Amino acid sequence: MTDNRQWLIEGNPRGRALLLKDFREASETLALLGPGEVRVKVEVLSFEPSQKGQLEVISGYSAGATKGEVMGARGIGEVLESRDNQFKVGDKVIGQLGWQEFATLPGKDLQVLPNDKMLTLYLGPLGAQGLTAYFGLLRIGKPEVGDTVMVSGAAGAVGSVVGQIARINGCRVIGSAGGAEKARWLKEIGFDGSIDYKSEKVKERLKELAPNGINVFFDNVGGPVLNDVLVRIASHARIVICGAISRYERETLPAGPANYFNVVFRQAKIEGFLLRGYEAEYEKAIERLKSWIVNGQIIHREDVQRGFENIPSTLKRLFEGANIGKQLLRL
Numbered sequence: 179m180t181d182n183r184q185w186l187i188e189g190n191p192r193g194r195a196l197l198l199k200d201f202r203e204a205s206e207t208l209a210l211l212g213p214g215e216v217r218v219k220v221e222v223l224s225f226e227p228s229q230k231g232q233l234e235v236i237s238g239y240s241a242g243a244t245k246g247e248v249m250g251a252r253g254i255g256e257v258l259e260s261r262d263n264q265f266k267v268g269d270k271v272i273g274q275l276g277w278q279e280f281a282t283l284p285g286k287d288l289q290v291l292p293n294d295k296m297l298t299l300y301l302g303p304l305g306a307q308g309l310t311a312y313f314g315l316l317r318i319g320k321p322e323v324g325d326t327v328m329v330s331g332a333a334g335a336v337g338s339v340v341g342q343i344a345r346i347n348g349c350r351v352i353g354s355a356g357g358a359e360k361a362r363w364l365k366e367i368g369f370d371g372s373i374d375y376k377s378e379k380v381k382e383r384l385k386e387l388a389p390n391g392i393n394v395f396f397d398n399v400g401g402p403v404l405n406d407v408l409v410r411i412a413s414h415a416r417i418v419i420c421g422a423i424s425r426y427e428r429e430t431l432p433a434g435p436a437n438y439f440n441v442v443f444r445q446a447k448i449e450g451f452l453l454r455g456y457e458a459e460y461e462k463a464i465e466r467l468k469s470w471i472v473n474g475q476i477i478h479r480e481d482v483q484r485g486f487e488n489i490p491s492t493l494k495r496l497f498e499g500a501n502i503g504k505q506l507l508r509l
């Protein structure tokens with residue numbers, strides 16, 4: 179009988195930073211597979227800011243979870259055993275595998291992936307983050323050739339893809355991120371300008387980098403950066419609210435952006451984005467994202483941590499700004 183090590187939900191970090199003690203290590207003995215079930219050896223886990231929301235049981239954003247459950251996470255693994263004839267031993271699959279060494283799921287909740295060098299990209303630029311960037315920018319931001327597009331959280335999984343899609347669409351691209359190393363990397367992957375929001379004055383840098391204003395702002399962080407961008411929006415700007423990570427650990431919600439009335443003066447539009455609802459178009463979007471990656475128009479970076487014991491601390495990295503590119507962990 180094989181043991182399965184797992185990380186279970188222990189705490190509710192609502193209104194505060196994540197703590198390692200929000201998770202508890204446990205072990206179970208694997209049961210025999212039931213009809214239709216597939217056993218997967220978990221190989222790579224994906225980390226996303228919404229996982230904190232999952233612990234906080236916020237309805238409407240991510241599915242709620244309860245104390246004592248295995249922490250949910252998307253991941254990729256290899257089929258070890260199968261009682262669903264759509265899956266064979268050795269297949270690489272993707273699904274909600276969770277923070278554990280072995281996942282046992284009904285076959286309908288898993289999808290077989292091609293076992294090639296693009297495998298882990300399905301947890302990043304060919305997965306939810308790439309699709310969020312694609313639909314959020316193209317459908318809500320509606321960039322036009324010659325526009326200036328600004329992205330916050332630009333060195334992260336979503337933000338780095340947003341900036342590169344904007345460039346492919348003929349825009350000038352500016353990104354903000356925390357730290358000089360991230361700002362340098364943005365230049366390397368083709369951003370026209372980058373702002374280290376931790377050490378530079380965002381408002382002043384925007385005046386230099388976007389003298390004619392910002393036509394599209396793709397916001398992943400909210401807070402002071404959003405407020406500073408509102409000063410420099412161009413006429414008929416489109417502001418895509420994708421995320422607001424600057425408030426995910428706060429006890430009390432910050433006041434709304436003081437500069438919001440510029441939305442009126444500039445006849446701008448602020449619109450929230452959720453990936454939900456675009457499922458019918460995923461296949462086509464993934465094909466386009468894949469072709470941009472293959473021909474070098476989108477450069478992808480993974481930040482890969484290692485080891486079962488480091489799973490909880492890897493989720494914290496997102497909120498500490500420690501990751502560059504897509505945060506993954508290999509078991």
Ligand SMILES: NC(=O)c1ccc[n+]([C@@H]2O[C@H](COP(=O)([O-])OP(=O)(O)OC[C@H]3O[C@@H](n4cnc5c(N)ncnc54)[C@H](OP(=O)(O)O)[C@@H]3O)[C@@H](O)[C@H]2O)c1
Pocket residue numbers: 225226227228306307310331332333334335336337354355356357360398399419420421422423424425451452453454495496497498499500501502503504505
């Ligand atoms: N609406 C949707 O459907 C949807 C779907 C997916 C993701 N999202 C949102 O998209 C955003 C990015 O997600 P991701 O998976 O790509 O994560 P990510 O950007 O790879 O990682 C999170 C990044 O957020 C930044 N950050 C952390 N705390 C911050 C703070 N207090 N102020 C400013 N920046 C902070 C850090 O970068 P720095 O070092 O630059 O601070 C960190 O690296 C999140 O807000 C997420 O909730 C929305």
